[in-house]
Amino acid sequence: xxxxxxxxxxxxxxxxxxxxxxxxxxxxxxxxxxIIVSQSLFFSxxxxxxxxxxxxxxxxxxxxxxxxxxxxxxxAAMLQIGSPTALILLGGVLAGIVGGFAAASGSAFKKLFS
Amino acid sequence: MKIFRFLLFAFITLAxxxxxxxxxxxxETALPPLGKFLSPFTGFWQNAEPKEGNLHFAENISxxxxxxxxxxxxxxxxxxxAKNEHDLYFAQGYLTARDRLWQMEFMILGxxxxxSELVGDKALKYDRTTRRIGLPYAAKKAIxxxxxxxxxxxxxxxxxxGVNAYINSLDYKDLSLEYKLLDYAPEEWIPYNSALLLxxxxxxxxxxxxxxxxxxxxxxxxxxxxxxxxxxxxxGIDPIIPVGTPFTKSLAADSSSKVQSFSTxxxxxxxxxxxxxxxxxxxNWAVSPAKSATGKALLxxxxxxxxxxxxIWYQLQMNAPGxxxxxxxxxxxxxxxxxxxxxxAWGVTNGSMDVKDWYxxxxxxxxxxxxxxxxxxxxxxxxxxxxxxxxxxxxxxxIVYTHHGPVTxxxxxxxxxxxxxxxxxxxxxxxxxxLKTFYLLNRAKNYDDYINALNYYECPGQNxxxxxxxxxIAIKEQGKFILRKPDEGKFIQDGTTSATxxxxxxxxxDNPQVKNPERGFVSSANQHPTDTTYPYYYHGLYEYYRNRRxxxxxxxxxxxxxxxxxxxxxxxxxxxxxxxxxxxxxxxxPASLSEIEKKTFSDLAAWNFYNEKDLTAPTYFTLWWDKFxxxxxxxxxxxxxxxxxxxDFYNTVNYIITAPDNVLTDNQQTPEKETLSDLLxxxxxxxxxxxxxxxxxxxxxxxxxxxxxxxxxHWLPIxxxxxxxxxxxxxxxxxxxxxxxxxxxxxxxxxxxxxxYGIYPGGQSGNPGSPFYSNFxxxxxxxxxxxxxxxxxxxETNENILLTKTITPAK
Numbered sequence: 001x002x003x004x005x006x007x008x009x010x011x012x013x014x015x016x017x018x019x020x021x022x023x024x025x026x027x028x029x030x031x032x033x034x035i036i037v038s039q040s041l042f043f044s045x046x047x048x049x050x051x052x053x054x055x056x057x058x059x060x061x062x063x064x065x066x067x068x069x070x071x072x073x074x075x076a077a078m079l080q081i082g083s084p085t086a087l088i089l090l091g092g093v094l095a096g097i098v099g100g101f102a103a104a105s106g107s108a109f110k111k112l113f114s
Numbered sequence: 115m116k117i118f119r120f121l122l123f124a125f126i127t128l129a130x131x132x133x134x135x136x137x138x139x140x141x142e143t144a145l146p147p148l149g150k151f152l153s154p155f156t157g158f159w160q161n162a163e164p165k166e167g168n169l170h171f172a173e174n175i176s177x178x179x180x181x182x183x184x185x186x187x188x189x190x191x192x193x194x195x196a197k198n199e200h201d202l203y204f205a206q207g208y209l210t211a212r213d214r215l216w217q218m219e220f221m222i223l224g225x226x227x228x229x230s231e232l233v234g235d236k237a238l239k240y241d242r243t244t245r246r247i248g249l250p251y252a253a254k255k256a257i258x259x260x261x262x263x264x265x266x267x268x269x270x271x272x273x274x275x276g277v278n279a280y281i282n283s284l285d286y287k288d289l290s291l292e293y294k295l296l297d298y299a300p301e302e303w304i305p306y307n308s309a310l311l312l313x314x315x316x317x318x319x320x321x322x323x324x325x326x327x328x329x330x331x332x333x334x335x336x337x338x339x340x341x342x343x344x345x346x347x348x349x350g351i352d353p354i355i356p357v358g359t360p361f362t363k364s365l366a367a368d369s370s371s372k373v374q375s376f377s378t379x380x381x382x383x384x385x386x387x388x389x390x391x392x393x394x395x396x397x398n399w400a401v402s403p404a405k406s407a408t409g410k411a412l413l414x415x416x417x418x419x420x421x422x423x424x425x426i427w428y429q430l431q432m433n434a435p436g437x438x439x440x441x442x443x444x445x446x447x448x449x450x451x452x453x454x455x456x457x458x459a460w461g462v463t464n465g466s467m468d469v470k471d472w473y474x475x476x477x478x479x480x481x482x483x484x485x486x487x488x489x490x491x492x493x494x495x496x497x498x499x500x501x502x503x504x505x506x507x508x509x510x511x512x513i514v515y516t517h518h519g520p521v522t523x524x525x526x527x528x529x530x531x532x533x534x535x536x537x538x539x540x541x542x543x544x545x546x547x548x549l550k551t552f553y554l555l556n557r558a559k560n561y562d563d564y565i566n567a568l569n570y571y572e573c574p575g576q577n578x579x580x581x582x583x584x585x586x587i588a589i590k591e592q593g594k595f596i597l598r599k600p601d602e603g604k605f606i607q608d609g610t611t612s613a614t615x616x617x618x619x620x621x622x623x624d625n626p627q628v629k630n631p632e633r634g635f636v637s638s639a640n641q642h643p644t645d646t647t648y649p650y651y652y653h654g655l656y657e658y659y660r661n662r663r664x665x666x667x668x669x670x671x672x673x674x675x676x677x678x679x680x681x682x683x684x685x686x687x688x689x690x691x692x693x694x695x696x697x698x699x700x701x702x703x704p705a706s707l708s709e710i711e712k713k714t715f716s717d718l719a720a721w722n723f724y725n726e727k728d729l730t731a732p733t734y735f736t737l738w739w740d741k742f743x744x745x746x747x748x749x750x751x752x753x754x755x756x757x758x759x760x761x762d763f764y765n766t767v768n769y770i771i772t773a774p775d776n777v778l779t780d781n782q783q784t785p786e787k788e789t790l791s792d793l794l795x796x797x798x799x800x801x802x803x804x805x806x807x808x809x810x811x812x813x814x815x816x817x818x819x820x821x822x823x824x825x826x827x828h829w830l831p832i833x834x835x836x837x838x839x840x841x842x843x844x845x846x847x848x849x850x851x852x853x854x855x856x857x858x859x860x861x862x863x864x865x866x867x868x869x870x871y872g873i874y875p876g877g878q879s880g881n882p883g884s885p886f887y888s889n890f891x892x893x894x895x896x897x898x899x900x901x902x903x904x905x906x907x908x909x910e911t912n913e914n915i916l917l918t919k920t921i922t923p924a925k
Contacts, residue, residue: 023155074883098130098149
């Protein structure tokens, strides 16, 4: 339950921050949620990863649907990664890794004081 | 332990953020900053457009003086209605930037020798050459001059304000895709940029000459052979101005003596400078009311430039008190370059008179502070060019200037291993006000206005075709052309004496021109402007086939409709093949051919000489000719760089028909003595073998369009942004001049006082993520046209208008 809550909070916080701040603000969001929601380092990492990745996956997928993959096909070909779906997945994974480590940092930070 | 763990995670997080926020170059491949680039909030995803494209316009814009109305038609062409001239050019700048900002700025970086800033030192040679031929130097002179003219200054500054208003409205997420890919941001747009753009076009259109190569050729060709291969006026030309048209001569041209044969004792120059693309060209023509099916004059133009995406042209309508014009511009240039208004239409083709000369310089010593001239030493001027290099140290290049112009080549310019310094004298370096020509043409009402407008036009020389609603047609080759002695400017000249200097220019009134000729049409296709009765000497690099085909067709019927002329713009008749192929075939002994060669031979023998997309004969002919040309001119086209150029196709055809036994025919690389027939047989067999292998390895058929593989290339070498393998016929020297890389970049047909039609390969949007990036291409390939939406005034309703937006000045 805590795990799911943490994913949801990370997603919401990273979404709101990225509307006004550069992409790396997702790390701030994950770090904060890592501090706020007490979990093991592993679960913090995982919820940070999934929370931030989900937002990128859903938003990119939404844009891709609306634009009939016109641009994502070209970018996927340019980066030689096959398909728009792979491109969407890749973006989310990169965001997720950053989010995961940021959340683990937050969790580790909190544990300094426990 | 816990603190160590925290620091480790925090470090990894930060390192990842930094890494993903940076452009990374692995070997030759550069990756965009992946975090930034792949973010759906700010990255490339924000450049993806839905099927209706980008329909968002600002409600108000700071910098406008009064409200403007923009109507956008189905093709995404903006129609600007402004209440004053400032707002008209402001809106043009703003809207052009909205669709094409990256392209505009990229062309400017190219024109000013700043590409190394984007891509690193691999562009250093290009950047140094651009600066050393003096493009930025010329643009600086031009802008100083333009700022003194009220009209030019107003439109340039208003345009720049508009571009900047757009740039200032952008966040990172709104930037064009290419900025995100290469990870940089747009700069402020300044009026100087428009001057640079014009110089860039001048270089593209007048930058090609063969002074070095001709100088070298005289080292081993005798004069009669040189004249045979590189004739000023070969037999059978069909000039722009109909033969028999009287010319005026208000100046005495000095033709007393040939230029001294200075060139014959010059050291050989192993590596001449790189030149702009050959085979650029254009067609234009106008048909008089008497020859028009509807009784209305017709005007057509199709400039053949490199086929790029975003397209080189941008369409728009510009309306304000005193002006209502429609047409195309090159993004970055204010006004309409090719188009029409309620009263007239105009178009351009390149006039190819040589206006670019090289002078050998003798410096006093290695300091290059002084150079010899008329027995004295004159001081040079030095300008240090600062070339910034991405991920590298700034390069400083000192360019020495003489009174002739910049010393393009000297000992510091190691890319070209030439034996002596040369300075460049070029009309593109002189200050002039071409913008005013277009300003006045946009507003012209009749023939007199047109001639008056041209009087401001100097470089690059163009054939301006004209037609009016009142029924006049005309053509004039306009530019600042040099008053030359015979042969002057064909070879490298002696820069130490005033005897070789330009003595003046042909008066504009004497430039080649004709109004309402008897034959009922005017036309040009980069051929000689005149026959030899023109009272001034000139030379240049000319076309010999498209022009004759156009004139043949236009002379073939009594009346022409707009549809007939569209057909002519897309005409694939290969006049050269029809003139030379039957002769070539007689030189081949069919008995000596293999089965597959026989098949090719009979395919060629049965060909109707049209380069249609689905025929194989054009492929066989083109390949055979190219292989033959290489064997025939082995003296000029060896593996090692020899600093020579081979005769053009027309002179080659003349040569093989009139002088096939000349010693040049023999292939010098082999011990045998080859005859023309030997070379043709050899090259024929080579071409068949080559094509057979090509077909095997590519798994493609030999239909002409498939083999040719016409494509629209993005300005950056990113293939997924290209549109490739277009099913279109034509080629160089054919009216439909569509080769693999070049072609009709804007086809326009205007019925004066009636409908107008136009199409270009590409689309209005410069965004590879837009459905309007290349949406015109299918129609263009098929030879179809859009009916252009020309609104008489703001309140005219037209079913093709998609939206109307009033934009007010921001408080």
